[in-house]
Amino acid sequence: MLEDRRIRPVGADREIPIDVRFIFSTNKNLVAEVKNGTFRSDLYYRINVLEVSLPRLHDRGADVLELAAGFMRELGLQLGLQPIPIDERTRAYLQSYSWPGNVRELHNYVERSLI
Numbered sequence: 359m360l361e362d363r364r365i366r367p368v369g370a371d372r373e374i375p376i377d378v379r380f381i382f383s384t385n386k387n388l389v390a391e392v393k394n395g396t397f398r399s400d401l402y403y404r405i406n407v408l409e410v411s412l413p414r415l416h417d418r419g420a421d422v423l424e425l426a427a428g429f430m431r432e433l434g435l436q437l438g439l440q441p442i443p444i445d446e447r448t449r450a451y452l453q454s455y456s457w458p459g460n461v462r463e464l465h466n467y468v469e470r471s472l473i
Contacts, residue, residue, distance in 0.1 A: 360380070360404045360405065361404065363375060363376055363377070363378070364376065380405065382405050385460075388402055388406070389402075414457070414460060415457040415460045415461055415463075415464060416455070416456045416457045419453065420453075422452050422453055422457070422464065423444070423449060423452060423453065425461065425464055426444060426452055426464060426467075426468055427441075427444065429464065429465050429468040429469070430442065430444070430468055430471075430472070433465075433468060433469050433472055434472060437472060437473065439472050439473075441472075442471060442472065452464075
C-alpha cells in the first residue's frame with residue numbers, strides 16, 4: 359500500500375487504487391532506532407519522504423500561549439463552556455513549565471482547567 363498505492367478490501371477479488379497521504383509522528387530518533395535494530399530500515403526509508411522536526415514545546419516560547427488559547431476556544435465549544443481568560447500568573451507558569459508531555463500535556467492541562 360505504501361509503495362504501489364493499492365489496497366484489496368476485505369472480501370474483494372481485486373485491488374483498487376487509492377489516493378492518500380500518510381503523516382507519521384514519533385518522539386524517537388528513528389535513525390538511531392534503525393541503527394540499533396529496533397526499527398525496520400525498509401519501513402523507515404518508505405515513510406521518510408519529508409521530515410519535519412519540531413522543537414520541544416518548552417523551547418517554543420510564545421507558541422505555548424497561542425496553543426493554550428486555541429485549545430481553550432476549541433474545548434470550550436466542544437464542552438459547551440466559556441473560555442477562561444488566562445491571567446498573568448498562569449501565562450508565566452505556562453511559559454516556564456517544561457511540558458515533558460509536549461502538546462498533548464498542554465491540551466490536557468487546558469481541558470482540566472475548564473472542567
